[in-house]
Amino acid sequence: MQFPKPSAYAAHWAHDPSVVYLNHGSFGGTPRVVMEAQRAWRDRMERELVRWFVEEHWQAIDQARRALGVFLNCPWDSIAPIPNATQAVATVFANTRLSPGDEVLITSHEYPACQNNARWWVSKQGASVVVADIPFPIRSAGEVTEAILAKVTARTKLAMLSHVTSSSGLVLPVEEIVPALEKRGVRTLIDGAHAPGMVPVDLGALGASYYTANCHKWICSPKGSAFLYVRPELQEGFRPLALSNDAEKPKAGRAQFLTEFEYVGTNDMTAFYAIPDAIRVMGGMVAGRDGASGWTSLMRHNRELCLKGRDIICKRLGIEPPAPDGMIGSICTMVLPPHPSALRERLAQRPTKYHDALWDVLLEKWRIQVPIWTVAKTGHRTCRISAQVYNSVEQYEYLAEALAVELEAERGL
Ligand SMILES: Cc1ncc(COP(=O)(O)O)c(C=O)c1O
Incomplete structure (x- = not known):
């Protein structure tokens, strides 16, 4: 052949x-053209690094957040830049206060790194991880919803599930599961690592407490361009895994949630700045069909x-x-x-x-x-x-x- x-x-x-x-x-x-766009961002940054990090970095980040906000239908200032989905998941667990006996629900199809973080952060607080077993092969999306809801108890505080599972490659019915869990008082963390750019993602309609995704997968931006969405009323006191300078020096007129996540120590964030370029380039790649x-x-x-x-x-x-x-x-x-x-x-x-x-x-x-x-x-x-x-x-x-x-x-x- x-x-x-x-x-x-x-x-x-x-x-x-x-x-x-x-x-x-x-x-x-x-x-290639998105990589060139990232190179252009890096050239701008390297011309005058101090000015870049003091004056311009914020604007580039905000521009990327605004493009993502439109793409995902959520307020731009609910989006924190983060290097990857693994760190986003760890960040949510680090911000989740649990008591001994509390439960965190995950599915058997979660990505190994996310499961590791769930077990590590949850066991440190004396709480436990409960696994909803999802069959594979599978006959209907309803089997997923049933398996998850069957495991909810009065002690379930948070549920983590993928929008699109990694090794089994399934699109889970999050639009059905998230409201059902939130209605029962369970906060939801959706691991959408694969989702944006593969399936429509509407965070406004979904109503999840937290949603993370890797833009490098199906939006095709450079590696290191993930995001963590935190529902507006949960942002107060929600902090990154590491605190940098401005944690103790809030900026006038800027929410602490934005300030703390956009500078978590010196880092090359050109991959994140290039997200609007990727959205534009990939969105123009295939001619629109049937309007x-x-x-x-x-x-x-x-x-x-x-x-x-x-x-x-x-x-x-x-x-x-x-x-x-x-x-x-x-x-x-x-x-x-x-x-x-x-x-x-x-x-x-x-x-x-x-x-x-x-x-x-x-x-x-x-x-x-x-x-x-x-x-x-x-x-x-x-x-x-x-x-x-x-x-x-x-x-x-x-x-x-x-x-x-x-x-x-x-x-x-
Ligand atoms: C569903 C899912 N979650 C999380 C991750 C972790 O992504 P990263 O290694 O970029 O943190 C992956 C990676 O492929 C994934 O498929």
Whole structure:
């Protein structure tokens, strides 16, 4: 089978052309022109660093917050810049006062770093983490809502759940779950690391207490450009993990929430300044279809491509889709056909640089970058595809063929 070409949009990215890159989900990917915009911000900063940090940094941050506020439909001054979603989650836990016996609810699909932070911060206060088990594969979004609400008790103080889960790649029905939890007096922390730019995000309508996301994933800004939204009435006394100079010197006319988060010690925040550039560039990448905005068209394009990729792989491997279409955005995780357990155990002993020797083989032999993960609890071996505008249908056909060939080769080992 011929090595597949990416789509024509790939010219906007600086990818290695010898690799079929099907893992936008892990670290995103920034178009060349957005990287140039970040360089321009850095050049401005480096011309006169003192003036930059005293006079101009705030304006650049506010400009980025305003663009995000429009994109996410929330007040611009509810948004704190933060390097990544992991730190945002830790920050929310650090600001959550719990008593012994209190409970924090999470799901079994939460990202490992977020689970680690939940356990660390919650156990320090003598409280406990309760896990709502979400099935995978899954038949309906309602199963998620049921699993979460079934675990709410009078001691539940906070619930953390992903908007789009990481390794299982599911869009969770947060629009249904958040109001149900908040109504029961449970504060909600939504880990939207993958969501903005993949699915519509309307923070005004959602009503979550806290929402964090990585703009570097599907908005395609540079790495280090995450945000933490804190609902206005929860901002008083809400502080970053580290306090800098202005913690003890509030600025006249500026909320302490803004002051403390926008300067947490010296840092290069050019990735955050470049968010409006990324929003503009990605929003203009795919021509609006049927009167839809550029962003709506881009999200639709990526989702349709992802569903096509899923269908190609499921058909070639003779497997079932993992979830209803409504729970799929631009990443999709499929459960690979299982091997007999003795073979599975032997295969798991093979050395790997990544997570599974199959991942290494796909990269080294086929030049495909795609994650292969095993779910510890169920033993399901999975493959998660991503679909960004630079990917092509031929790339999924090539992956399907590679998987079929390598899984067959494994059966003979
Ligand atoms: C759902 C989810 N949450 C949190 C994170 C953590 O992001 P970061 O490593 O940028 O903090 C990721 C990373 O992929 C993720 O997928």
